[in-house]
Amino acid sequence: MGSTQQLYSLSWGEFSTSLSSTxxxxxxxxxxxxVTLTAGGKIFPAHKLVLGAASPLLMELLxxxxxxxxxVMLAGITAPDLEALLQFVYHGEVSVDPSQxxxxxxxxxxxxxxxxxxxxxxxxKLSGTMMSGADGRNMLTPFVSVRKRRRKVKANCVKTAxxxxxxxxxxxxxxxNIEHNINGMKKPPLISDLPVSCTICGVTLRQSRNLRRHMEx
Numbered sequence: 001m002g003s004t005q006q007l008y009s010l011s012w013g014e015f016s017t018s019l020s021s022t023x024x025x026x027x028x029x030x031x032x033x034x035v036t037l038t039a040g041g042k043i044f045p046a047h048k049l050v051l052g053a054a055s056p057l058l059m060e061l062l063x064x065x066x067x068x069x070x071x072v073m074l075a076g077i078t079a080p081d082l083e084a085l086l087q088f089v090y091h092g093e094v095s096v097d098p099s100q101x102x103x104x105x106x107x108x109x110x111x112x113x114x115x116x117x118x119x120x121x122x123x124x125k126l127s128g129t130m131m132s133g134a135d136g137r138n139m140l141t142p143f144v145s146v147r148k149r150r151r152k153v154k155a156n157c158v159k160t161a162x163x164x165x166x167x168x169x170x171x172x173x174x175x176x177n178i179e180h181n182i183n184g185m186k187k188p189p190l191i192s193d194l195p196v197s198c199t200i201c202g203v204t205l206r207q208s209r210n211l212r213r214h215m216e217x
Contacts, residue, residue: 023050024090035062036071037086040079044086054089057112074111081107089113 012018026032026047033045052059062070074082081104088094096104108116 020092023047027086027090034069036069037074037082038071039074039077039082042079042082044082046086050089055112055114077107077110078103085111085113085116088116 027045027050030045033047035046035048035051037044037046048062052062058072061072080100084094084096084100084104085107105116105121109118114120
């Protein structure tokens with residue numbers, strides 16, 4: 001009869017706390033950042049892993065972009081709202097003024113931040129902790145009351161462009177090589193729609209389907 005091998009279980013008791021603290025420190029020091037967000041004329045260095053964990057939409061966007069350090073341009077989102085969202089996804093919480101809450105929730109819906117989705121929010125909880133009375137309830141209702149209805153997001157909310165951090169130098173022609181509509185990002189893009197670089201002349205084409213025509217010129 002074969003002997004049963006005994007296994008030892010090793011547990012990192014403060015794993016979640018340690019990992020969370022490390023990620024926060026990395027952002028605070030600007031270390032190991034591999035994506036840059038822009039909104040309201042300001043830039044916000046961040047980490048793809050954190051953004052992808054917080055938003056399936058950003059996960060698909062960043063996965064489809066082959067650039068090592070993409071720049072994600074957010075149209076219609078203010079710098080204060082983006083900073084608050086980053087504070088939320090890195091720390092798990094954020095405190096905002098009641099007057100900022102509607103625009104913050106709208107930005108969260110635009111970027112598909114799952115922890116701030118309608119299914120995760122409660123009017124009674126929010127109105128009781130952040131504001132009181134009918135005014136607070138009326139302010140929150142458009143964002144959290146209807147769970148089955150998905151609000152349409154603005155087109156061209158997110159654009160990505162290559163950054164200088166990929167070691168290949170800055171190429172102005174690549175700034176608009178990828179443009180994503182938020183609604184369209186619910187499905188992964190086709191390979192033929194992704195950008196591609198010509199191995200002969202180095203020119204970056206917006207869509208790989210145009211490579212053959214380019215090679216024939």
